Structures are given as structure tokens and as C-alpha cells.
Amino acid sequence: MGNKLKGKDLIKLGFPRNNSINIALGQINRYCKKEKKENILEEAKEVLLAPEKFRGNAIWGKVAEGLVKPVEVRRHQLRNTRAPFLIYGENEIDEQAKYQLYDALKLPIAVQGALMPDAHSGYGLPIGGVLATENAVIPYGVGVDIGCRMCLTVYPIKASYLKGKQQQLENILAEHTKFGMKETHVIKHDHEIFERAEFQDIPLIKRLKTKAYEQLGTSGSGNHFVEFGIVNITDENNELQLPTGDYVGLLTHSGSRGLGANIAKHYTYLATKQCPLPKNVQHLAWLDLSTHDGQEYWLAMNLAGDYAKACHDDIHKRIGKLLGAKAVAKIENHHNFAWKEQVNGVERIVHRKGATPANKGELGIIPGSMTTPGYIVRGLGNAESLNSASHGAGRLHSRRKCKEKFTKSDIKHQLKLNDVSLIGGGIDEAPMAYKDIEKVMANQQELVEVSGTFIPKIVRMDK
Known part of the structure; x- marks a missing residue:
């Protein structure tokens, strides 16, 4: 059996006595356990004789790379100086988040940050951290919930409908949205995302396909939500071409579910092995985009981002059908992702971990809390912020602190004051857990301009 194959078998084939043997054994052990030993050796011989033919191959590409141009594994040190950066709303941000950015700016690959x-502290990059790098991607600079995003659908329904049909709308959210690790839809929808080559070509992704299919159209736990609210369009010259006034809106916040989490875990592990860093910054380990693993992560990350969009599309499709209304506008954006973008005229990898893309003219949504407005914004294309803005109000208190500080009756009081109905939601997601969204917006007037607002009225979160 394949799992009995040893290094000496590869040496007999002619493999050089270097790390290519360890790489080959690792790949064989991970992906070829059920194949016969002679078949594996036959394939390994082909790779040895013509490694260039196998560059990019999901199983043997890494072995081919090890034979042609092995990845250089060496301990990296931080630079003494930081790459250029700016902090927006500095007085409202905790010191730990700032120091996390300062460390990231000293990475040898760092070009610019914001x-x-x-912002508040996280793992690797702080939440609200933006970092441009040179030909390298940091899995923890993207985040565990790859492609976590916002999506707002606007319906041509008067805002008064929310009050008149409150019970009916609460039932729609209670019965037709699914949250957390265990809930899935009884009737599952197919989606063209599952035809993507990555689900066939990348072994890790192939193993996750069934889980991804099961979880399509569901939302994560924590701060993820599906909510009905009032959309108020204030800008007469809005790109949505909607008359100013109030509409019913459906706003969702969620990401790539188990698919993204497993991709993040796998490639973070590979990054830490290939890119040893001092202990205090080990979460900032990167993958060189010139390597097999770097290119594979890029494909996997983009798939996870597209899958997150597919989840939102499915949620909005299900609820739109139940409302019996046709959408007049849709706005959506990622906020845990990496993009190839021009920075000072050179292509860089721009990581936005908990930050909204705000290129000139680009629309996005910045939510507040369940009792405060969210904002429809238009990017101003500010190069100093790496064309970015906040992804929400940001946490003021940690989840643990919320449980110590607030009670269920505190939350009920806030909900009542703001005429908001809540289904699910824990104390750790109390409205008081978040910063003042008005202050956050005031601190980014040079990054975005406001085109409208979204006021939550019926909120559904994980139980």
C-alpha cells in the first residue's frame, strides 16, 4: 500500500538526497494513501524525469517544485524600521491593535499599511488592519473567515411594511435562515460554484466539497446576521439610480463557513513551516506567490470568497421569494480578503482584514450594531488608506468582557429603546459591545462619503 512507501524507495528511483524526498513523502502520505505502491512509484518516476510537466499539479506540483527550484526555508527577522502607514481615528483604537500593525509593518515583505x-486586536493582523506586501500573501492577514462580506438587497416596498407585517417577517427569518455549526437547510440548492475546477483539482478543496454543499445559504455564529431594516437613500445622484426616500432592505453578514476556515488552517500551517518568524509575529507567516503553495492558496482563497458570495446570494434568493418582491438594488463587498492592486504604480498584494474596499466610486456597506444605523458608502480612493475604510463599528468590549459587564435585560432595554426585534443573539453580541458608529464614520470622512443608511428592525443571529 502507498503508506508503506519509504524514502529509500524514492532514492532508488533517482531522487536527490535532499528535501524533495521529504516533500514527496509528505504529499504521498497526505493524498495517495489508498493507491498501490507500484502506481505511486510509477508516477513519482514520471515527475522525476520531467518535473516541469507537473508544475501546478495539485498532488505532484509541490514535489516538482522541490526538484526544480526548492522553496528556501530560512528564519526571517523583522526590519528595524516600519513601512509607511496611517492610522485613522487613532484615539479610539486600543494600543495592542496598533502594536500588531507596527509589527506587521516591519515584515521584510511589507510595503505600506493602514x-x-x-480597529481592535486580533490574530496576525489586527481587525481593521490593511497591509500591502510584495508578492506574498499572509493567510492570517486575510483571516480565518475568508471572504466574510456584507450584502444589502433593496426592495421597492414602503418602510411601514416592516411594522405591519412584523410577525410574518420574524417567522421568515426564524424558519428560513440557518446559523452556526449544526443548522443546514432541509431543501438544499445547487450552485454553479460547485462546478469550479478547484473542487476537483485541489485535494483539500475536494474533501471539503460535501461540507460546502451542505452549508450553502447558511450563516456563521458570532457577529453574523440576517436582518430586515429601513434603507434610506439620501444622495440624489446615487449609482443605484433610486429616488431618495425609504425602502425595505435585507442585510446579511457572513463568510465562507467551514470551507474558508479549513483553507485558512491548512495554509497557515504551511506558511509557518516555510516562513519561520520570531514567536511574537509567527501568525504573520506568509506564502510566496511564486511557490506552489502560494499559488494554490490564492486559488483556494478566491474560491472561498466566491463561495461566501454564493451563500449570500442563496439567502437573499430564498427570502426574496418568500417576500414575493423583486429587488431594485444590491450592494455587496468583502472585508476579509487579499487583492492584487496597484500601490504607487506597482502591483502589490493588499490584505484587508476587517476592512472595506473603498476604491474611487466603489460602493460598500459599513454596518453599525443591531440598534444603530449602517451606512451605504462610496469610496473616495484614498491612496494613503490603501483605498480602504472600516468594516463596521468595531468592538469596544471583548466577548468575555460583555459576559461580565452586561445582562440579557440590558440588551432587552436597548432593543426596546430602538424598536428592534431580535431572534437569537448572545450577550457577547450586545449592542453595547460596539464602538459608536457615528464617531467611526466621522473618523473616515476622507475615505468614504455616505450615500444612504440602513436601520435594523428585525434581526436574526445564532442562538
Whole structure:
């Protein structure tokens, strides 16, 4: 059986006595356990004789790379100086988040950075951290919930409908949205995303396809939500071409579910092995985009981002059908992702971990809390912020602190004051857990301009 194959078998084939043997054994052990030993050796011989033919191959590409141009594994040190950066709303941001950005700016690959006004500390890059790098991607600079995003659908329904049909709308959210690890839809929808080559070509992704299919159209736990609210369009010259006034809106916040989490875990592990860093910054390990693993992560990350969009599309399609209304506008954006973008005229990898893309004219949504407005914004294309803005109000208190500080009756009081109905939601997601969204918006007037607002009225979160 394949799992009995040893290094000496590869040496007999002619493999050089270097790390290519360890790489080959690792790949064989991970992906070829059920194949016969002679078949594996036959394939390994082909790779040895013509490695260039196998560059990019999901199983043997890494072995081919090890034979042609092995990845250089060496301990990296931080630079003494930081790459250029700006912090927006500095007085509202905790010191730990700032120091996390300062460390990231000293990475040898760092080119430029920024910290958004909703920032708080996280793993690797702080939440609200933006970092441009040279030909390298940091899995923890993207985040565990790859492609976590916002999506707002606007319906040509008067805002008064929310009050008149409150019970009916609460039932729609309670019965037709699914949250957390265990809930899935009884009737599952197919989606063209599952035809993507990555689900066939990348072994890790192939194993996750069934889970991804099961979880399509569901939302994560924590701060993820599906909510009905009032959309108020204030800008007469809006790109949505909607008359100013109030509409019913459906706003969702969620990401790539188990698919993204497993991709993040796998490639973070590979990054830490290939890119040893001092202990205090080990979460900032990167993958060189010239390597097999770097290119594979890029494909996997983009798939996870597209899958997150597919989840939102499915949620909005299900609820739109139940409303019996046709959407007049849709706005959506990622906020945990990496993009190839021009920075000072050179292509860089721009990581936005909990930050909204705000290129000139680009629309996005910045939510507040369940009792405060969210904002429809238009990017101003500010190069100093790496064309970015905040992704929300940002946490003021940690989840643990919320449980110590607030009670269920505190939350009920806030909900009542703001005429909001809540289904699910824990104390750790109390409205008081978040910063003042008005202050956050005031601190990014040079990054975005406001085109409208979204006021939550019926909110559904994980139980």
C-alpha cells in the first residue's frame, strides 16, 4: 500500500538526497494513501524525469517544485524600521491593535499599511488592519473567515411594511435562515460554484466539497446576521439610480463557513513551516506567490470568497421569494480578503482584514450594531488608506468582557429603546459591545462619503 512507501524507495528511483524526498513523502502520505505502491512509484518516476510537466499539479506540483527550484526555508527577522502607514481615528483604537500593525509593518515583505477607525486586536493582523506586501500573501492577514462580506438587497416596498407585517417577517427569518455549526437547510440548492475546477483539482478543496454543499445559504455564529431594516437613500445622484426616500432592505453578514476556515488552517500551517518568524509575529507567516503553495492558496482563497458570495446570494434568493418582491438594488463587498492592486504604480498584494474596499466610486456597506444605523458608502480612493475604510463599528468590549459587564435585560432595554426585534443573539453580541458608529464614520470622512443608511428592525443571529 502507498503508506508503506519509504524514502529509500524514492532514492532508488533517482531522487536527490535532499528535501524533495521529504516533500514527496509528505504529499504521498497526505493524498495517495489508498493507491498501490507500484502506481505511486510509477508516477513519482514520471515527475522525476520531467518535473516541469507537473508544475501546478495539485498532488505532484509541490514535489516538482522541490526538484526544480526548492522553496528556501530560512528564519526571517523583522526590519528595524516600519513601512509607511496611517492610522485613522487613532484615539479610539486600543494600543495592542496598533502594536500588531507596527509589527506587521516591519515584515521584510511589507510595503505600506493602514489602520481603520473601527480597529481592535486580533490574530496576525489586527481587525481593521490593511497591509500591502510584495508578492506574498499572509493567510492570517486575510483571516480565518475568508471572504466574510456584507450584502444589502433593496426592495421597492414602503418602510411601514416592516411594522405591519412584523410577525410574518420574524417567522421568515426564524424558519428560513440557518446559523452556526449544526443548522443546514432541509431543501438544499445547487450552485454553479460547485462546478469550479478547484473542487476537483485541489485535494483539500475536494474533501471539503460535501461540507460546502451542505452549508450553502447558511450563516456563521458570532457577529453574523440576517436582518430586515429601513434603507434610506439620501444622495440624489446615487449609482443605484433610486429616488431618495425609504425602502425595505435585507442585510446579511457572513463568510465562507467551514470551507474558508479549513483553507485558512491548512495554509497557515504551511506558511509557518516555510516562513519561520520570531514567536511574537509567527501568525504573520506568509506564502510566496511564486511557490506552489502560494499559488494554490490564492486559488483556494478566491474560491472561498466566491463561495461566501454564493451563500449570500442563496439567502437573499430564498427570502426574496418568500417576500414575493423583486429587488431594485444590491450592494455587496468583502472585508476579509487579499487583492492584487496597484500601490504607487506597482502591483502589490493588499490584505484587508476587517476592512472595506473603498476604491474611487466603489460602493460598500459599513454596518453599525443591531440598534444603530449602517451606512451605504462610496469610496473616495484614498491612496494613503490603501483605498480602504472600516468594516463596521468595531468592538469596544471583548466577548468575555460583555459576559461580565452586561445582562440579557440590558440588551432587552436597548432593543426596546430602538424598536428592534431580535431572534437569537448572545450577550457577547450586545449592542453595547460596539464602538459608536457615528464617531467611526466621522473618523473616515476622507475615505468614504455616505450615500444612504440602513436601520435594523428585525434581526436574526445564532442562538
